[in-house]
Amino acid sequence: MILVVAGAISIYAASYDYDQANIFDFSEFSGKQFMWIGISLVVGFSMLLLDKRVYETYAYLIYAIVILILILTIFIAPDIKGSRSWIVLGPISIQPAEFAKSATALALAKVFSGYNFTLNKNYTNYLKVSLVILLPIILILMQKETGSALVYFSLVLVLYREGMSGLILFASICAIIYFIVAIKFTEDIILGIAAGEFWVYIMVITVLIGMLFIYCRAIILGRNVTFGFIGAGLIAIILNLFGLEIPGRIFFFSIIGLSIIYILIFMFRENIKKIIISLTFAVASIMFLFSVNYVFGNILENHQQIRIKVALGIEQDLRGAGYNVNQSKIAIGSGGFLGKGFLNGTQTKLKYVPEQHTDFIFCTIGEEEGFIGSTIVLALFLFLIIRLINIAERQHTAYGRVYAYCVVSYLIFHISINIGMVIGLCPVIGIPLPFFSYGGSALLGFTILLFILLRIDASRRERGNY
Amino acid sequence: MRKDYNLEKRKFIIGGFIIVICFIYFIKLFELQICETKYKDNADSNAFFRKTIYPSRGLMYDRNGELIVYNQPAYDVIMIPREVTDFDTLDFCHTIQITKEQFDKRLTDLKNKKINPSYSSYTPQTFISHLSAQDYGRIQEKLYRFPGFFIQKRVIRQYNHITGANLLGNIREVNAKDIEKDDYYRPGDYTGDLGIEKSYEQILRGSKGEEILIRDAHGRIKGKYDNGKLDVAPVSGKDLTLSIDVELQKYGELLMQNKIGAIVAIEPATGEILAMVSSPTYDPTQLIGRVRGKNYKELVNNKYKPLFDRSLMGAYPPGSTFKPSQGLIFLEEGIVNLSTAFPCYHGYVSGRLKVGCHSHGSPINLKPALQTSCNAYFCWGLKNMIDSRSRYGSPDKAFEIWKNHLVSMGYGYKLGVDLPSESRGFIPNSAFYNKIYGKGHWSANTIISIAIGQGEILATPLQIANLAATIANRGYFITPHIVKKISNDTLPRKFSEKRIPTIKRQHYVDVVEGMRMAVIGGTCRFAAIPNIEVCGKTGTAQNPHGRDHSAFIGFAPMNNPKIAICVYVENAGFGATFGVPIGSLMMEKYLTREISPGRKYIEDRMLNSNTIIYSGVKKH
Known part of the structure; x- marks a missing residue:
């Protein structure tokens, strides 16, 4: 438990540093990110203060509200780079899809915690579960945020843990x-x-x-x-x-x-x-x-085809679709063993890597902190995930366990896809690296996700003491 | 709640799944960051734009501080082909005033690996060099419209005095060979070509500076890398003070106009070269900038070979200017003393061999022999030396001793002047004659013409002038050199060390007297300058290919000499007709800064005469 918090905080600290590193001349960016970290911490701790039962009881309600917002988003969001997923509220913009993750996780957990619910008992159970998962996927796809939508497929892991046949996996x-x-x-x-x-x-x-x-x-x-x-x-x-x-x-x-x-x-x-x-x-x-x-x-759309081809090494297209990945590989590769030192990355500092403060932030770590730094980050994530699996397994309730596995699945998907695309092993899918990438919604989304888990885990003893 | 232990095992599969992924990523990171090195270079070439800053090249002053060679800025249009994107070609051509055809041609030439072997689309290529200041001004304003093009400020030469083209040399773009030899050079750099520019290249060029600029993804310069901490400031080349007297140099070139030949004047006490004329010469400004290529080609093809520096590359028979050296050897070897006299009946007659001579008293001893330039005297001297088996054992051994004396005087090998392409002249050794005639099958008479500076003997005007300087010094010389001082640096020691030939000082004193007599009442009477004691020796070198060459050596004043000189005019006839007047005018000009009124007519005759017409004319 403490380890998770420590891990989370250390990643917070890291995230603060790297954002600074990236956007050294864009005080706006780092300022905003600072603000988001603050908000996240406040929200996170207030999450901890709420009773566990709030999450359990209102799970469907929360899910319903988020689904409504998602539907709303499709109609009111302005078109930003071809996707309609951002709600602009004055100076800040929010991406509801990020919060839908927690809501879906809560709802899924709630479904599983139903009395004597087992996945394999009958097909309606499968249907229910699929519905909970597919609804946000469809809505997010309608917002043209394919990356975020794909994240929900990672919940297959949860289903697997809860008894779905291994054959499907x-x-x-x-x-x-x-x-x-x-x-x-x-x-x-x-x-x-x-x-x-x-x-x-x-x-x-x-x-x-x-x-x-x-x-x-x-x-x-x-x-x-x-x-x-x-x-x-x-x-x-x-x-x-x-x-x-x-x-x-x-x-x-x-x-x-x-x-x-x-x-x-x-x-x-x-x-x-x-x-x-x-x-x-x-x-x-x-x-x-x-x-x-x-x-x-x-x-598949044309750009998606090309991204896949680039990842599979069929096409090289260094100026077009392959540019991101190539520059990002150069950035990471040029870091060497020890890296170029904090703030000294030329690739990232000079914006050779597009989206380097959001989706491609791992480049900065690779370039400035070198092999050591990127390995440590990788190890921290691995440690976090394994820790979360352990937490999941020690839950006494199906609710807690399913929720925890949802968090695990999301993290696995985000981390493996994000780092994979940065080092050129996966096709480019626009999803952030948890806790590192710039972006308030994502940060807040993950914070909520994690802190609810902490809250549930904290109340595990209470339940046990009855 | 019931725990399904079978299902709980699945946590290992999920955990294992992520561990495998992390492991694969770990391997990939290792490969990218540790194994591959190309990414580092990629990132550097992405981000760093290394801008060369050319240093200013060292200036050249004459011995009196008169500026001769200086720098002027020039502007090259450089392109990095990879970074060139679509632009308005017509506008570009119009701005730098070239036609579209020239533009296209230049572009194809650049990319042609045969013409431009160092072409790479990643490295800066010189598109047009030496823009005028106006063109530079115009394109500088519009440069932002032509991505991939930029302006490189360069330094090219300019001349304050149009003189000494071969001596000063010029600069040219480096070629593939230069780059291979010296990794200081990059394509497009300049290097010295010919003359002082070449021999003092390392001192004149200074060292290039480098500005490391940071460039973002759009190719925009974002400022200096690390606040310019890693920038290297250019170091200007060192200035040279030449030993040349630019007035004398120009005067010499004037006197030599319409003649082929050379003048070398040396300050005997220091070995400093006061003037070094090679004629015909050319205007050094012809070899500046864009016109260089065309003009250079013309100079190479010119039938009088103006690029051939006759003063140190030309190897000529020294003729009678060689006789003082013979006198010195005979005295040193004890073959003759001052009163030893040899007969001369209009020449040297030994058996069937006869070397002609002109009318003068007979028998004759050394000083009058020098005065009258008696051929017979020196032939007898050589015969007595080479054929003296009692003294040396064999002609071979005698000849080796004779040769070694000459080598000690600076003949036969390069003197070591600080200019490129010096010729070593030629002094044969006994092995050379053994090869031609067979060992024991030659004697003094076989080779007798070497006694009077003919035959196989060849010397550069510089070597001949050096003999004059040695005699003026009464027995030593300092390696002749053209650079008097390098700013903030010292000259090599060899340019201040005395080199002492294997001849005793006393013998020089005697030879000086003979040479003085030649001016007072001998072959060099035209060399006499009012109020100055001039010493001299004429030379008329027989030329099997055409008219005789006219030569002169001399120095003045006799006591405490300030200038020693050699004049060599090809195909000009007797030494007295051209060599002597030119030599004496040069000495007078240097010593008194003007020509005395009584000698103006000599100057006029020299200025107006033309001997170049005899070049290549068969002997009459």
Whole structure:
């Protein structure tokens, strides 16, 4: 508990420093951020003073109010850089989406804390939970703040903790990998199809075999199918050596189709449900594969496509979309081991990195404090998250635990995406680095998120003493 | 509430997930910050704009403090190709007064790696050099409209006296070789070319300064980096005071107009070169600025080779000006004494060999021989020395001793003057003759013409003048040099150390008397200057390719000499016709600052004569 506060405060201190560093000649910025830190602390501590039950009781109310504000925002917010997510109140502007995080977390916790509520009991429970999560996502998407909307998908982790099947998590990871592979390797051609597609087929087959063995424990079935695939593969290779090229797509369709029919025929000896799931998984994977190109080409906006391509190293475009990431890598890379020293960063000080005081603030740390500094920050975040997981697990109530896991999920998403994009590992998604980035709403949002957790955790004993 | 321990285990998966991510990021940070070094350079080239500040080049004054060479500002238009964005080309061309075609051509030339091997789109390239002050003023105002272009202030030379082009040298842009040799230079820098500009380059150039400016993402200069703490101030080059007397130098060039040849005048006591004329010469301002390339090419192609500094690069047969050195050797070796007389019946006759001479009394001893420039006397002297087996054992050994004496007088090797491209002249050694004639197959008569400064002997006018200075000093010389003083610095020691030839002082005194007699009643009568005791020796160097060269050495006054001189005029005939008058006029000019009325007619004759017409004319 104390450690969390200490961690939070040290990050506060750091955040104050770095903001100063960034905006040394923009006293306006750092001044504002100072004010926000003050407000955050006041709000934070007043949060601590409120009874825990306030959050629990009024969770739905708070959620409803925030949802209303979100709806309102879509209509009254001015257009800032293409998004309508800011409510301007005189000199300050607020981004309601940041507060929606806490509200959603509260509401989600409340849903789970319902009497004898378990996720897997019936599908309406899934529906309820999805509704709570999807509502803000849709509203925020309507504000054209894709980044903030994506954050809510991290709540999958919460659902997972609360009993959602691991298959869904597994499926998401598979989906991400298939997506990357299919997009990235479109240049080379194997068996008349793009290399990416080829490798996805191979992976689908591997996953199917793996699932048969490990998940279904259908050893004989698995073995036979494996031999079948290997045989088919060998035949394909031999034919190829004789100059006879089988069209790849037909080849894979036929062997996967045949294996599915084979499994369907002999599955009655095994755990039917699990085998059906495995097969569905394989079929869904293939369908996903075919939707990837469509989604990528037609649904994503152009700048999003380019950002993904840049992150995957397909395109370089150093002056356009890749500029941010390239300059940010230069900034971090030029920091070296010890960094250039506080206030001495040339890349960031001279504004080579756009948005360096908000989303790209990690550059400043990398450049001015070097490898040591950025590692320490990374370690602090890791420590914070692990600490939060422990706090979550020691809660006696589902309410507390779910809420804490919401906080964990948000943080994991923010930190991994933000730092990932700054060092060029993820596509650029406009979300801030918690506690560091300039921006009052985000800071206040995270403060509220964290302090409510502290309040809930503090009352854990009270409950225990009854 | 019931705890689901199975589900609680999932915290490890969630925790593990974030740990893996952090670990991957850690690795990536390590790679970016520790392993890669290119990012550091990238950031520096992004943020720092290093502006070179050129120092002012050292000035040159003559020995009397008269300014000869100074600096004038010039403005170059520099471009960094990478930073050039679309701009109004026509406006640009109009501003610096070039045509669109010139603009395009310049741009293609710049990018052509053959013409401009150091081209890089990241480094500043000189687009146009040496803008006029008006053009500079105009473009300076509009510069903001032409991103990627900026103005570099440079220093180029200007001349207060149009004289001594070869001696002073000039400056040019460095080439790839210069940059390779000396990493001080960057493309576009200037370096000294020829003359003093070249030999004193390191002293004259000073050192470049650098201003580190900070540049933001839009290329705007945000001020000095770290308040200019890391800036390097340029250090001006050091000024030189030359030993040249600019009036004398100009007078010498005037006398040598329409003639090919050289004059070297030295202050004997110090080795300082008072004048160093190479003719034909050219106007050093021709090689300033944008016209340099064209003019330089013309000078290179000029058939009289004005860029060839005859005073120290030209190696000529010294002719009779060589005779004093022979007298000194014979006296030193005891081959002759002052009363030793040799016969001369219109020449030196030994067996079938005959070296001609002119009418004078016979037999003759050293001083009159110098006075009348008797060929026979010196031939006999050389024969007695080389063929004296009783004294030396063999002609080889005798010849080596003879050669070593000459080398000690400054012949045969570079004297070490502080100017580039000095020639060493040529004094053969016995090995040279052994190679030609075979060991033991040559004797004095084989090589007899060297006794009178002909044959294989070659010397630069500087070496010949140095002999005059040595004789004037009665037995020592100081390495001739052109720079008298370097501001805030000292001259190399060799320019103040006496070099003493292997000849005793007394013999010099005797030779001086002979040379004095030559002026009073010998071959150098035109050299006589009222009220000044002049010593001299004519030289008429036979030239197998055309008319004889006219030469003269001399010094004055005889006691406490102030000036020693060598005049060498190609294809001008007898030493007495051109060498002597020019030499004496130079000495008179230097010693009295004017030409006495009684000698004005000599001056007029010299100014109006033209011997350049005989250049390349076959011997008649």
